Amino acid sequence: MRALTQDRLLRGWEDAVGRTPTARAVALAAAAGGHTGEQAGDLPLGTRDALLADLRDACFGGDLDCLARCPACGAELEVAVPPADLRGPAAPVPAEAVLEAGGHRVRYRALTSRDLLAVGPAPVPAAEARRRLVARCVLDVDGTPPADGTLPEPVFTAVAEALPALDPRADIRLDLTCAVCAHVWAAPVDVAAHVWADVDACARGLLADVHVLARAYGWHEEEILALSPARRRFYLEAVGA
Numbered sequence: 001m002r003a004l005t006q007d008r009l010l011r012g013w014e015d016a017v018g019r020t021p022t023a024r025a026v027a028l029a030a031a032a033g034g035h036t037g038e039q040a041g042d043l044p045l046g047t048r049d050a051l052l053a054d055l056r057d058a059c060f061g062g063d064l065d066c067l068a069r070c071p072a073c074g075a076e077l078e079v080a081v082p083p084a085d086l087r088g089p090a091a092p093v094p095a096e097a098v099l100e101a102g103g104h105r106v107r108y109r110a111l112t113s114r115d116l117l118a119v120g121p122a123p124v125p126a127a128e129a130r131r132r133l134v135a136r137c138v139l140d141v142d143g144t145p146p147a148d149g150t151l152p153e154p155v156f157t158a159v160a161e162a163l164p165a166l167d168p169r170a171d172i173r174l175d176l177t178c179a180v181c182a183h184v185w186a187a188p189v190d191v192a193a194h195v196w197a198d199v200d201a202c203a204r205g206l207l208a209d210v211h212v213l214a215r216a217y218g219w220h221e222e223e224i225l226a227l228s229p230a231r232r233r234f235y236l237e238a239v240g241a
């Protein structure tokens with residue numbers, strides 16, 4: 001993937017800022033992959049997050065610095081995560097899969113951002129949210145789409161258990177060892193949240209540069225963003241920023 005130009009990065013940031021985490025991730029994935037918001041919303045969550053990890057790698061590179069708290073002793077650990085560990089297994093997510101449960105033949109698909117957006121952000125009890133999400137992933141039971149989202153219990157259970165294997169990149173975990181108590185655990189990583197933090201910091205830094213140079217020289221935003229990083233740095237130093 002090509003690094004986003006500063007202009008596209010700022011547009012992606014502008015589309016994403018002030019929105020819910022899921023809507024932000026969709027806006028960034030759209031900017032990163034050249035998708036419409038609709039297309040990005042329909043990507044399996046693992047595909048979306050792999051796109052975001054590639055975006056981060058192309059724009060910023062380097063390890064991701066994370067903080068993790070040991071679940072055993074509570075110690076806070078600093079962890080440097082190599083970019084490759086954020087992507088998970090490379091196999092593409094199948095458009096759909098089939099399983100048998102309780103005598104039914106079930107076609108289902110991976111969870112998408114659109115599913116998360118449809119269920120949230122209104123406060124919904126976790127069990128109810130899970131039931132609705134699983135139901136949205138079921139395309140049909142014995143050839144018939146589930147009416148009003150209700151599923152036979154064995155179908156619900158089987159699909160809920162099968163979803164992680166269909167899209168393993170949606171749940172990236174790091175094997176960590178606590179430096180204090182040697183506890184070993186698999187820590188989940190919120191790839192979208194980390195990428196957003198980097199994009200947000202970068203966009204705000206660019207806009208702060210524009211602010212300083214526009215005030216000092218009267219240049220327009222697009223003129224300042226068109227400067228090479230080296231020239232911009234020179235002018236920023238020249239005005240004492």
Ligand SMILES: [Zn+2]
Pocket residue numbers: 070071072073074075178179180181182183
């Ligand atoms: Zn510990």
